[in-house]
Amino acid sequence: MPKDTITPRSKDYAQWYLDVIAQAELADYAPVRGCMVIRPTGYAIWERIQKALDERIKATGHQNAYFPLFVPMSFLTKEADHVDGFAPEVAVVTHGGGEELAEPLVVRPTSEAIIGPSFANWIHSWRDLPLLINQWANVVRWEMRPRLFLRTTEFLWQEGHTAHATEEEAEEEALTILHEVYADFAEKVLAIPVIKGIKTDREKFAGALRTYCIEAMMQDGRALQAGTSHNLGQNFARAFDIKYQTTENREEYVWTTSWGVSTRLIGALIMSHSDDEGLVCPPALAPIQIVVVPVYKGDTERTTVLEAIERIIAGWEGRFRVKLDDRDQLTPGYKFNEWESKGVPVRVEVGPRDVEKGTVAVARRDVPGKAGKEFVPQEGLVDRLATLLEDIQSSLYARALAYRDERTHDVTSFEELKEAVEHGFARAYWAGSSDDEAAVQAETRATVRAIPLEQPERTGTCVSTGRPTSRIAIFGRSY
RNA sequence: CGGGGUGUAGCGCAGCCCGGUAGCGCACUCGCUUUGGGAGCGAGUGGUCGCCGGUUCGAAUCCGGCCACCCCGACCA
Structure with missing residues (x-):
């Protein structure tokens, strides 16, 4: 709660x-x-x-x-x-x-x-x-x-x-x-x-x-x-x-x-x-890529479920970084939330119903909560997980890239620059001096974060001095 | 260094105005029941109330001083 x-x-x-x-x-x-x-x-x-x-x-x-x-x-x-x-x-x-x-x-x-x-x-x-x-x-x-x-x-x-x-x-x-x-x-x-x-x-x-x-x-x-x-x-x-x-x-x-x-x-x-549920860790980095959470009532089910898990994860070593969370005194729900907040990319749940039906539940961290969870067959699980980890990795990158692009605006005037750096980056032609840059900062709290190595072929007008230039700069507020 | 805020149990807070010897939730310990999205009930443990001084029979509470930390700005990976 x-x-x-x-x-x-x-x-x-x-x-x-x-x-x-x-x-x-x-x-x-x-x-x-x-x-x-x-x-x-x-x-x-x-x-x-x-x-x-x-x-x-x-x-x-x-x-x-x-x-x-x-x-x-x-x-x-x-x-x-x-x-x-x-x-x-x-x-x-x-x-x-x-x-x-x-x-x-x-x-x-x-x-x-x-x-x-x-x-x-x-x-x-x-x-x-x-x-x-x-x-x-x-x-x-x-x-x-x-x-x-x-x-x-x-x-x-x-x-x-x-x-x-x-x-x-x-x-x-x-x-x-x-x-x-x-x-x-x-x-x-x-x-x-x-x-x-x-x-x-x-x-x-x-x-x-x-x-x-x-x-x-x-x-x-x-x-x-x-x-x-x-x-x-x-x-x-x-x-x-x-x-x-x-x-x-x-x-x-x-x-x-x-x-x-x-x-x-x-x-x-x-x-x-990361999101409001906690850390989100990309699979390529994550110290634990897959956490396995057993679900059971009583000792009999516990034994059955843990045996099934042992069988399922045999052979994962060397392929995934895996953690089996077999702590007995915590409820599954608690563990789901704990691993979610710690950013583990994939969670596999195995309960009595899975043992019976030959399935497991797989939840992906980049889609938090129940929305990112589905029941899949144990058959072919390793390949499915490998694919899923790759998919999470590329999705996270794509999402971050889309976010950055959305919030990066080409600006041609000082006013536009000021507006753009309120929420992201401003990309502008720049031929200014250190003093010009200081003036921009005083006015907008933003600085030149970088002059990208990749530059456009075209020329434009410097947002500060009005001089023609072929150089663009990225402005933003920084940490 | 400027502005704002906070210091009371491990964490989050109430109590302070109106002084009377400290309480709630979470966590923790034990027991029983539980376990597919943060379990329930019962019994417990735990606090020099940031520090120093003053007022008072008596201070978490009133007064003075100090300190620490957090947040927002000027420097930086």
Whole structure:
């Protein structure tokens, strides 16, 4: 009966988001402001994200390593833009072993500054390049306004750091990561359509030459930066003296990149697919793809039903990620709701009537409640389930894409832009400067989320300056 | 940092105006009955009322101060 545990999306989107997290047991607030405890259900999702990304990162030639949590203050300050960007949000350790430290240590907000010296040590010759490293780590950024998963003081992420002989290679690396790792993962695993683009100077990473991004639209029409890939040029190579000898025996600075995605992706996942019943997890990602719930009265039926289930799910191992919920003290109805709120894509129910008739009940999470449930024969069940999982995966993607397209409007005037970003994205010709962009933000609360890599052939008039341009930009309000 | 709000049992709340020694729902424990969409009945466990100080015979309640957290805006993955 307690059905009012999740605030409807339509009533209060921010509260709905928090309720889904609580109900699905993804995370708790921690005693320290801005920090969160990632609960087992949430962490299982992170592990799935890690696995899928780690495979892609390794498939593109990278190796994992680990660099320290603490960064000497003087290292962080070596790259001017970088320190300007991060100084306001770093946590600083001033004491250790009961004494004041000679030099304060920064808790890494990102690791360029601690990886730089290692790269300088490791790289001597053109033969050492490219150097392709990734690390899985936690980082700390003292944010003003934390939000579970989307912006926490400490968060988990992966950060790739690479060094190359030429600018072209660094550029290719940044784009490969964007396309083959991040966008591919977001769309195929998370079922989240993303816009691949480049950031404006205002939005790019502190210290980068160029920042590429994947940008997604949440169910309230707001934008979420889901991943970034930076071409750092030679900025960090100069700051940390990372040089190599060319085949002509000349000494040159390397070209570096860095790129990362974080536990924010879990926030993106929640806000892309979930509904008023709770989390909706795409099958390719879901830690549990199929939950099996037995239905019975009394011990005799229980034995019969559980035996039947054992027979039915024999051979599923290796094919599906399955959980049998054989907890005896809870009613089936309770379990249906619990697994639904945790986002398990498919539920299989087996009761006495199914044992008798050779059927099972199959419920799909993307169609909540009884509407998504049907009785099907046990015969051929495995293939049917495999097809169903694929269907759910593609349906979720299609639904999210349709939603984004519906809420993306081509605009030609400032007024239209203002109107469009109330509910989604505005797509406009753009030739403005950083100041022009700031003016747009002051007026509309929206910023350029991305300048898409795919650009139209045509030209138009800049929505801000009125100048002719062939470049379009995506505007939106962001998380 | 500005605006708004909230602190009473694990969670959600009432009690406060009008001071008299803390209550309801859920959860939890035990027992019996139950189980195809969040089971029922009975008996229980659990609270320095955010913190400090003041007024008072007596403070969850009145007064002063502080703190924390949440939500909405300016910075950010």
